[in-house]
Amino acid sequence: MAFTDNSPIVLNTQIAPVPSGARPATGAARIPSPTFYPAGSEIYAQGERCQGVYRVEFGAVRVYRLLADGRRQISGFHLAGEMFGFEADDTHHFFAEAICATGVTITRTARTAEMSCHLLPMALEGLVRAQEHLLVLGRQNAVERIAAFLTDMAERQGGLKQIELPMTRSDIGDYLGLTIETVSRVFSKLKQSGVIRLPGLRTVEIVKWQSLHDMAA
Amino acid sequence: MAFTDNSPIVLNTQIAPVPSGARPATGAARIPSPTFYPAGSEIYAQGERCQGVYRVEFGAVRVYRLLADGRRQISGFHLAGEMFGFEADDTHHFFAEAICATGVTITRTARTAEMSCHLLPMALEGLVRAQEHLLVLGRQNAVERIAAFLTDMAERQGGLKQIELPMTRSDIGDYLGLTIETVSRVFSKLKQSGVIRLPGLRTVEIVKWQSLHDMAA
DNA sequence: CGGTTGGTTGATCATGCTCAAATTTGGTGG
DNA sequence: CCACCAAATTTGAGCATGATCAACCAACCG
Missing domain, CATH: 1.10.10.10 (Winged helix-like DNA-binding domain superfamily/Winged helix DNA-binding domain)
Structure with a gap:
């Protein structure tokens, strides 16, 4: 396999033919085509500018942080239909990689109230999920x-x-x-x-x- | 001390005289008086109806979950000026207690777009904080x-x-x-x-x- | 086929937990 | 101010869970 876990090869710009079943379910006027990521490829890196929030159309994604000595903590897996990539400021604090062949759509997040209304429930869901995972890591x-x-x-x-x-x-x-x-x-x-x-x-x-x-x- | 860690005694309804320096800094028309919680008292419990989001005016708060056998994971501490109590639905998924004598104001969260606009940045900050804590618990x-x-x-x-x-x-x-x-x-x-x-x-x-x-x- | 990647299993070791006993601290009343 | 008490903290000894190191195995792919 040409793509290893920490492969610097990024194919963000490559748009694959989209399987008909994988189109976003939103009824938005302009349907964003998913970007295709091969297994192991990077979706974004820690320190990169944050473009918006992401939605997995098919495949699976891992989001993680690294320590200087290479220790890795995966903060979450994201399967088809799930959102990821929320950040508090305009910088990514984590890495995201495709686990297998994966299609992802990105939604640019204008800082409008209307947008916040859609984003808040998802951010809160992620927050509760992360906090529940703390219990697992800390005490089980x-x-x-x-x-x-x-x-x-x-x-x-x-x-x-x-x-x-x-x-x-x-x-x-x-x-x-x-x-x-x-x-x-x-x-x-x-x-x-x-x-x-x-x-x-x-x-x-x-x-x-x-x-x-x-x-x- | 009459209030132990898991004391069922709740004094939510007790409004203490508010130290002048502890008033909320918001310029809102109706200034909510902080509710006073003695050391060790419960602010809310897992399973309770969620009233809104909370702000620590003075003192400190611990937010935690329990396992059936009593193991406890504190998901975060909240100091003066910090917000806590975000939930994905209208139910509390955690317990919150005053660590020491603490004043807390509650903001009822109407599900308006305007409110979301204020809440989203705080929720996102909490999310990033929780995810960073995962690295500590998982790998350090x-x-x-x-x-x-x-x-x-x-x-x-x-x-x-x-x-x-x-x-x-x-x-x-x-x-x-x-x-x-x-x-x-x-x-x-x-x-x-x-x-x-x-x-x-x-x-x-x-x-x-x-x-x-x-x-x- | 040989090579590579990911997975399983075994033996030993170390970090942090458990159990137990001092010791310190802060509060309270004389 | 000081003696006393309960709670919190510190310290010690032994143990257990999971990590490390190492070998082996299976699937996949040229």
Whole structure:
């Protein structure tokens, strides 16, 4: 694969042919075509000028920060239909990358009251989500973190028992504050105890929903 | 002290004589008198109806969540002049308590565009703050967490080298995802190495600013 | 096929937690 | 001012969870 996690290659300007099903659902007069990002490519970088807010049309995005020594904290994953890229000032404080082949539309945010009206509920949702994630990182052990993660992903995919995880184990680790080895071990343990099945590397089937939910504490 | 951390005693309705210096700085026609909360009293509880957003006039507030077994994660501290209590829907998802004697004004949030215009920047600031805290909880060790905490508190108190910490070690631990013992040990180590001095239990003097800043990574 | 990337598993180690016991602090009443 | 008390904090010893280091395995792709 030509695009690694920290690839400096940016293809923002490349507009792919848009799948008909992936067009934005808004009834706006001018429909913005999604920009296409290949797996691993950068959507924006920390320090860059903030253009507006983003919406995932298809694919998945990771938003993260880095420490000087390379430690990474993923603050959130964003799936199809979700918004990301909110900032307090006009500078990006985080990095955003496509996890897999991803289409993104950008909405330029004029600082109008009308715009704020649309943005506020989304910003608040993001705030509550981040604050709930603080509880996971601050006070839950490895099993609880993974259980909470799987429960959350399942709910965001419509409560299906078969869920797709576009991200790698390394991404999951950097989201949950765990190492890749610990993530793998907990997955194995959950499989062993019959709570989940792993039909493929990126597929999880939740067998004992209640057990998983209870573990998330 | 009659008010313990989880005291069910609520004195919301009690309006104290307002110190002249503590009046809200807004030039609004009707100046809302701050409601007075004694140390340890509840401002709102998880599950309660959300009335609006709050502003600390004097004192300090902790906002937190609880797990079923009593583990607590403080998502943030709010000092004089800061806002808190933003929610995505009309229900409180967190608890809020006065850390010490505290005055709070509440602003009822009509869902108007004009209001959103004021609220959005604050919500976004809270969002960025929460996301930055995720990095601390997910990827930093005990010393880095304490250093980041002290640096943050110092900056929020105007960059003074002498800072006041209204919260207990237990609060700090529950904010940083550490035990009270670990917090105490790190404070001792920082004192030993001459980075800080501890003139009183609630007072920290930062001696080697650069060292502390470097430790925060 | 060989090479690369991502994932799993095992052995050992270290950071921070738990349990327990001093010690300090701040408040209160004599 | 001082003795006393409860709460908060500090310190110590041992332990457990998850990290680190290392080897191995599987899928994918030229």
